[in-house]
Every structure is written in structure tokens, then in C-alpha cells.
Amino acid sequence: xxxxxxxxxxxxxxxxxxxxxxxxxxxxxxxxxxxxxRLGPAMYSGTMAAVVLGGASTIGGVGLGYQYxxxxxxxxxxxxxxxxxxxxxxSARIARLKVYTVSEMxxxxxxxxxxxxxxxxxxxxxxxxxxxxxxAYATIFDVLFDVPRWxxxxxxGAIVVAYSTLGGMWSITITDMVQFVVKTIGxxxxxxxVAVVKAGGFSxxxxxxxxxxxxxxxxGGETIFTYVLIYTFGMLIGQDIWQRVxxxxxxxxxxxGGTISxxxxxxxxxxxxxxxTAAKVLYPNGLGAADEAFARIVKDELPVGIRGLVLxxxxxxxxxxxxxxxxxxxxxxxxxxxxxxxxIKPDATPEGEHDEVKGNRxxxxxxxxxxxxxxxxxxxxxxxxxxxxNLLVAGLLxxxxxxxxxxxxxxxxxxxxxxxxxxxxxxxxxHYGILANEPVYYGLTASLVVYVVVSLATRPTDAAVLANxxxxxxxxxxxxxxxxxxxxxx
Numbered sequence: 288x289x290x291x292x293x294x295x296x297x298x299x300x301x302x303x304x305x306x307x308x309x310x311x312x313x314x315x316x317x318x319x320x321x322x323x324x325r326l327g328p329a330m331y332s333g334t335m336a337a338v339v340l341g342g343a344s345t346i347g348g349v350g351l352g353y354q355y356x357x358x359x360x361x362x363x364x365x366x367x368x369x370x371x372x373x374x375x376x377x378s379a380r381i382a383r384l385k386v387y388t389v390s391e392m393x394x395x396x397x398x399x400x401x402x403x404x405x406x407x408x409x410x411x412x413x414x415x416x417x418x419x420x421x422x423a424y425a426t427i428f429d430v431l432f433d434v435p436r437w438x439x440x441x442x443x444g445a446i447v448v449a450y451s452t453l454g455g456m457w458s459i460t461i462t463d464m465v466q467f468v469v470k471t472i473g474x475x476x477x478x479x480x481v482a483v484v485k486a487g488g489f490s491x492x493x494x495x496x497x498x499x500x501x502x503x504x505x506x507g508g509e510t511i512f513t514y515v516l517i518y519t520f521g522m523l524i525g526q527d528i529w530q531r532v533x534x535x536x537x538x539x540x541x542x543x544g545g546t547i548s549x550x551x552x553x554x555x556x557x558x559x560x561x562x563x564t565a566a567k568v569l570y571p572n573g574l575g576a577a578d579e580a581f582a583r584i585v586k587d588e589l590p591v592g593i594r595g596l597v598l599x600x601x602x603x604x605x606x607x608x609x610x611x612x613x614x615x616x617x618x619x620x621x622x623x624x625x626x627x628x629x630x631i632k633p634d635a636t637p638e639g640e641h642d643e644v645k646g647n648r649x650x651x652x653x654x655x656x657x658x659x660x661x662x663x664x665x666x667x668x669x670x671x672x673x674x675x676x677n678l679l680v681a682g683l684l685x686x687x688x689x690x691x692x693x694x695x696x697x698x699x700x701x702x703x704x705x706x707x708x709x710x711x712x713x714x715x716x717x718h719y720g721i722l723a724n725e726p727v728y729y730g731l732t733a734s735l736v737v738y739v740v741v742s743l744a745t746r747p748t749d750a751a752v753l754a755n756x757x758x759x760x761x762x763x764x765x766x767x768x769x770x771x772x773x774x775x776x777x
Contacts, residue, residue: 292432294595295602298469302450302606305462309454316643319455320387320618321533330464331544334607335531336551337463337470339366339522341608342423343672344552345474345559345601349584350577352563353570356500358511360560365514367552369522374545377691379538381529383762389526389687390623395759396690397698398752404705406623408682409526413616414658415675416527420609421447421662422671427582427601437663443605444662448655451610452648456534459610466603473600477593478585479558485588486565495568513724516731517676524687525679527608527615538762613658617650625650670721677716681730682709685738693742694753700742708734 313319326334344363351359386392389409390402424443425436434442450458486492492500499505522528535541566580574583585597626632665671685708686701712730719725 290592291595291598294592295599298599298602299446301465302446302462305465306450306453306458309450309456309458309461311454312457313455313644316387316647318457319644319647320614321530322456322460324385324534325536326460326534326540326544327536328540328544328547330460331531331535331540332547332551333467334460334463334534335370335528335545335548336555337467337603337607338527338531338611339370339548339608340470340552340555340604341420342601342605343419343608344555345470345604346423346427346578346581348556348559349563349566349581350579351506352560353566353574353580354563354577355506356496356502356564356567357557357560358503358505359563360556361506361511362514362518363552363556363559365511365518366522367549367556368515369519370528370545370552371549372519373523373528373532374542374549377523378532378535378541378545380691380760381532382535382538382541384759385533387530387533388619388622389524389529389683390619392529393686393690393701396748396752396756397686397696397701398749399698401686401698401701401705402623403627404702405683405686406619406627408678408705408709410616410619410624412675412679413526413612413619414654414661415671416525416612417609417616417654417658418661418665419672419675420605420612421658422665423605424602427598427605440659440662443602444609444655444659447606447609447613448652448659451613451655452651455644455647455651456530456614459614460534462610463607466607469596469603470600470607473597473603474562475555475558478589478597478600479562481588482562482565482569482584485584486568492564492568495571496564500564500567509724513727517673517680517727520680520684521676524683525615526619527611530615530618531611613651613655616658617647617654620654621647621650673721674716677712677727677730678709681712681727681734684708684731685734689738689742695742695747696738697742697745697748699745700738700740703741704734704738707737 315323317323340363344366348359348363351362353359381392384392384395386395388406390406393405394402421440421444425439428434428439428442432439450462454461483489483492487495504511532541532545535544562584563577563580566584569588570580570583574580581601585594585601589597682705686696686704689696689704690701708730711733712726715726715729716723
């Protein structure tokens with residue numbers, strides 16, 4: 288596997304080089320956190336697709352295909368539908384706000400009453416997202432180098448932390464674009480056709496497998512509903528996703544670039560499910576776990592060199608999600624929690640742009656180390672991811688979407704909704720179990736009822752706050768100080 292090793296090492300070295308390049312561009316807070324808000328359609332589409340399609344979509348998507356057949360595509364379908372909904376209905380307005388975090392948006396809309404609590408919920412979600420992505424390195428490096436789990440996590444995590452700390456969003460943007468290309472070539476253009484051919488083609492696959500493997504709803508209606516509720520709606524409100532929307536040069540780039548990314552997700556979903564279905568033909572007697580299907584088919588069926596490229600594609604999928612979640616976690620921790628504890632407005636930069644960049648670098652480094660250590664200790668990826676998304680959807684979906692579509696929503700209603708939704712889902716997970724569907728169903732319902740009732744029972748949001756909100760939504764808010772524009776790849 289010497290050639291495969293060389294391919295992977297070159298790829299990882301390239302990621303670090305991109306980090307160094309990004310460090311030279313990140314001169315201001317805007318550069319470091321949102322790539323100067325200057326991404327054109329091609330860069331925006333590629334990086335958005337990269338950040339939403341991570342290890343769960345690639346390794347997990349193939350595993351679901353192995354277990355359920357074509358209906359295993361529903362998890363990634365749900366992600367694609369969420370990205371399409373965000374891009375078509377909300378992204379233009381979000382981009383025009385010129386904020387850095389979801390909590391800043393809530394402050395603008397409700398007059399500063401829900402930012403701290405929502406920031407804590409969003410921080411917990413993004414940290415768990417970093418952890419679950421970091422754990423995935425163990426699977427890939429085990430195939431490559433047969434190293435202990437903890438060492439695989441340290442190697443993969445350290446590289447992501449390094450290039451994210453160096454250049455912030457500029458480094459992450461360039462690495463994500465490379466990762467998008469590698470992922471497309473490795474998974475869709477190489478592994479997909481090879482898997483189908485090795486399995487004997489679609490006719491042989493249909494002859495060898497039960498008909499349920501080709502039933503679009505074979506995975507089960509309740510499972511599909513849960514995927515849509517958690518992942519589709521999660522795409523609408525996650526800080527890691529919004530922070531990419533903030534990088535768009537214009538609201539049109541955010542809308543149309545995101546739509547292209549959403550369509551790409553749907554194609555990727557089908558590709559992963561087909562690969563998994565082909566793996567079931569190749570390994571009919573079962574694997575240790577369904578998620579092993581990706582690594583097994585790569586290891587057994589691909590030639591030397593090509594195998595390294597496809598494993599690099601799997602690394603690309605994991606790294607793009609991990610780095611996006613890491614910078615989102617650090618941004619929320621610094622902007623929405625640490626600054627508020629010090630009595631500083633989130634949009635203020637009292638130390639100057641240079642010190643602001645330095646402060647964000649420190650937060651990325653520290654939280655990256657915390658995520659690596661947590662990943663080594665934690666074993667159950669599915670449970671960690673479920674906790675993250677349950678908190679996000681039950682705690683923040685209603686006040687965020689309510690603020691965007693219902694002018695009667697109030698700050699008290701939003702704050703109560705965050706607290707009741709978050710505490711309800713935690714209590715319900717303790718009662719029903721972390722992996723049960725009921726916690727997010729009932730928690731989200733409680734959040735919605737409380738938001739509506741409390742908003743109607745309290746005084747409407749101050750007219751001046753709503754007027755400022757409408758101005759920002761229209762793109763007429765005060766411009767932020769930025770570095771001079773520079774030429775940006777399209």
C-alpha cells in the first residue's frame with residue numbers, strides 16, 4: 288500500500304499548506320470568520336456541499352445502503368432537502384443581515400434578550416458535531432495504517448485544528464473546495480461505477496437481493512420522518528451552515544449557489560446508497576457493522592493508488608464537516624458567550640481587528656484540543672450526534688424560524704421557547720432513551736406552544752427594534768469595517 292500512503296500523505300500535506308496560505312489572507316475579523324463575505328458562486332457551491340456532506344453522509348450513507356438498500360439514501364436526502372429549503376427561502380435574508388452568528392440574528396430580531404442562552408445551546412451542538420466528525424478518523428486511518436484508535440483521532444484532528452487555526456474561514460474555504468473535488472472524483476466518479484460493476488451490474492443486484500432493497504420507502508416511514516425532522520430542519524438553523532451563508536458575496540450567490548449544493552447532495556445520496564447496495568451483493572454474509580461497508584469495498588475492490596484517492600475522499604468528507612463545525616464552535620464561544628460575559632457587544636471589536644483574529648485563533652486551538660480529547664474518551668458517535676441535533680432542533684428551530692416569518696414573536700417568547708425546548712428534550716432523552724424519536728417530537732412541540740402562547744401574552748417587540756430588523760433584512764444596515772477588497776477565485 289505504499290502508493291496509497293503517498294497519496295494520503297500528499298493530500299494531508301496539501302491541507303496544511305492551504306492553512307498557511309489562508310493565514311496570509313486572514314487580516315480582519317471578517318476575513319477570518321466569514322472569508323471576507325466575498326465568495327462567488329463556484330467557490331460558495333463547492334464549499335457548502337463539502338461542509339454538509341461529512342463522514343455520516345459518506346461512510347454512514349454507504350452503511351445505510353448496505354443495511355436497507357436504496358432507501359438508505361433518505362438520511363442524505365434529508366440533508367439535501369434542508370439545504371435547498373434554506374437556500375430558496377431564507378439564505379438571501381440571512382446573508383443580508385451581515386452578522387457572524389445565529390445568536391446575533393436573534394439579538395437583532397428580538398432586541399437582545401435571547402442571545403446568551405441560544406449561544407450556549409448552539410455551542411453545545413457545534414462541539415458535539417466536531418467530536419462526532421473527529422471520531423470518524425479512526426475508521427479511515429485504521430484501514431490505512433492499522434494504528435490505534437486514539438492515535439488516528441489525534442492525527443486527523445491535529446491536521447484540521449492546525450489549518451483551521453492558521454487561516455480561519457479562508458483556509459477552511461480553500462481546503463473545502465479541494466475536498467469537494469476529491470470527494471466528487473473519489474466517491475461518485477470512481478467508487479460508484481466500480482462497485483456496481485464488481486457487483487455484476489444492476490440486473491445482478493436485483494436478482495441477488497430482496498425486493499425491499501429497491502423499495503424507496505424500505506427504511507420505514509417513521510425513520511424517514513425523523514430524518515426530515517432532525518436533519519432537514521437542522522440544516523435551516525445550524526451555526527456551521529449559517530456561517531457558510533455569511534461567506535457569500537451577494538444574496539443571489541447565497542440563494543443560487545446553495546440550490547446547486549442542495550441538488551448535488553441529492554445526487555450524492557443516491558450514489559452512497561447504490562454503493563452500499565452493491566456492497567451487500569459482494570458481502571452477503573454480513574460485516575461486523577454496516578458502517579464498515581465503505582472501508583471494506585475500498586480495501587478489497589480498488590487497485591493501488593486509486594484506493595488511496597478514494598480513502599482521501601473519505602478523509603475529505605470528514606475534514607470538511609469537522610473544520611466547519613470547529614470554526615462555528617469557536618465563533619459562538621467567543622462572540623456569543625465570552626464577549627457577553629465580559630459585557631461586550633458581540634459585534635464590537637474593541638481590541639482591534641488584529642487582536643480579534645488572534646482571539647478567535649486561540650478559541651479554535653483550545654476547542655480543537657477539547658474536541659480531540661473528548662473524541663478519544665467518547666465511543667458512541669450516534670448518541671453524541673443525536674444529542675446535538677435534538678438540542679438544536681428542539682431548542683432553537685422555533686425561535687429562529689419564528690423570528691424570520693412571524694412579526695408578532697417576542698423576545699420573551701423566544702427565550703422561553705429556547706429554555707423549555709432544550710430542557711424538555713434533555714428530560715425526555717433521559718426518560719425515553721437518547722436514540723428514541725419521542726424526545727425531539729415532544730420537545731419541539733413544547734417549544735412551539737410556549738413560543739406562540741408567551742409571545743401573544745407579552746408586549747410586541749419594540750417598534751424601533753423591528754424597524755432596525757427590517758432595515759438589516761433589506762441589506763440597508765450599517766456596513767461592517769473590512770479590509771480592502773481583494774481578487775477572489777470564482
